[in-house]
Amino acid sequence: MFKAIGVLLIIVALVLAIAPAFTDCQSQDKVITLENGKTISMKCHWAGRAEIGVAVPLGLVGIMMALSRRRRENRVNLSVLGIALGALAILFPTVIIGVCMTPTMTCVTAMEPTLIAGGAVAAAASLVALVLAARRKDTE
């Protein structure tokens, strides 16, 4: 079961890291043009970048969970970390950084929901792992 959850976390980490590159406004050639002609990225782009910072540790948690020996304490710690990272994956595009305001932009219709769903799956899977780990004894 922990191997399956570990693999799931690795897949979610890949989605969190890759999805913004194809769904943020910059990927649709939309940037903010200043009066002096310079262009800057919209905030959804930075929310997407921040997700890489969540995806890397989440991927590592997934690898460690899939490969970890059957020590209860390790699994509990990894699960708690997974829940926290899942929550962060949701908070970056919704609260901490946010996405663009226009409801029809790709970052609102595709990027934000994908990151919320990914974060929710990571947090839920880690929660299941935490419950299972807490109920089992060390079998090393």
Added chain:
Amino acid sequence: VNVLGIALKNIRGNAVKSLTIFLCVFGVAAFFVATAIIVQGAQGSLDRGLERLGADVLVVPAGAEAKMESAVLMGAPVKMWMPADVLAQVSGVEGVAQASPQVYLQSLFGAHCCAVSEMFMVVFDPETDFSVTPWLEEQLGRGLNLGEVIGGTHVFVPEGDEYLMLYGYNLDLKGTLEPTGIGIDATLFMTRETAEELARWSSQTAELPLTVPEDSISSVLVKVGPDVDPHEVAVQIERDVDGVVAIESPELFGTFREQMLGLLWLFLVMLILAYLISALLIGLVFSMAAHERRREMAVLRATGATRFFIFRTLWGEAALLAAAGGLAGTILSALFIYIFRGYISGSLGMPFLFPSFGSLLGLIGLALALAIVTATIAVLVPAYRISRQEPALAMKE
């Protein structure tokens, strides 16, 4: 020993069988709920949009019906004009209780002067309007002053700004209307006074000036009197007024409704196929499981269990798996549609308004009932067979 206890032990004892049935029911329930939410969401959105419009009949220039439909449905800016005296002619038609003109404008595309790009703008006459004014009276307690506007739910003042800038002129967004899921959500409403002021300023402040033709209007919204048939009024308007088309509001989205009906049939056929395949698979899996467990059932019969008890044990197992799969499928499907509603609506090119919590609960209940009935039908034959077998013969095999 009770039915539930045995059913739960059997579910845990054969994980592959349980997972197969769970996934079958999960898939059918999820597909059913997703289809129902999308169709209901589109229908609800159109109904809410027509309610917001508030007109029984819309009078537009001849040949502009499709433009009008796309403007209201998708919020796509349109340019259509007819002489302003059409209003007086329409008002004079028998059965017309109220008639109000509207002028359709649009903001500039990607211009530096503007906070928003290519927005559909509707200019209404506060003296005669019955579409936006009742909402204004209710929310603001007054009409709109010069420079004030209201917008659909997708219209907003950019972060850090105090006003909505259009054509280099600062507009005060006084409120946003309730969501409808159609183009009205991305539409800006203003009075003729504000539109004319905007046009005056735009010649100096915008990259391209805004023009509000004095002697032209884009459409006339008509409300018919009580006990008057809107169809008869629409026919009479077309007969009496040259160069216009009168669209009865239920027929406003006729083309779209036809497309939606086609999509609904496609979904229905797919749902029936998925349902039949799942029911067959569940029946097959249960037949195999029942065959494997015939000695176990014979022992139960030998120890005093009735045939009905054996039947209930198998049915209980199927019903539990169906309920779990159905519940998980419906809830996850509804969550998925809710989170990705903007993307789904954009991809399918249809308006969408997420159904109310009450109707969602109704849908989930219906899907659960469907799941349990499916499992019951699928398990009927194997459960009946195993409950009818002779214990002595089964134990001898």
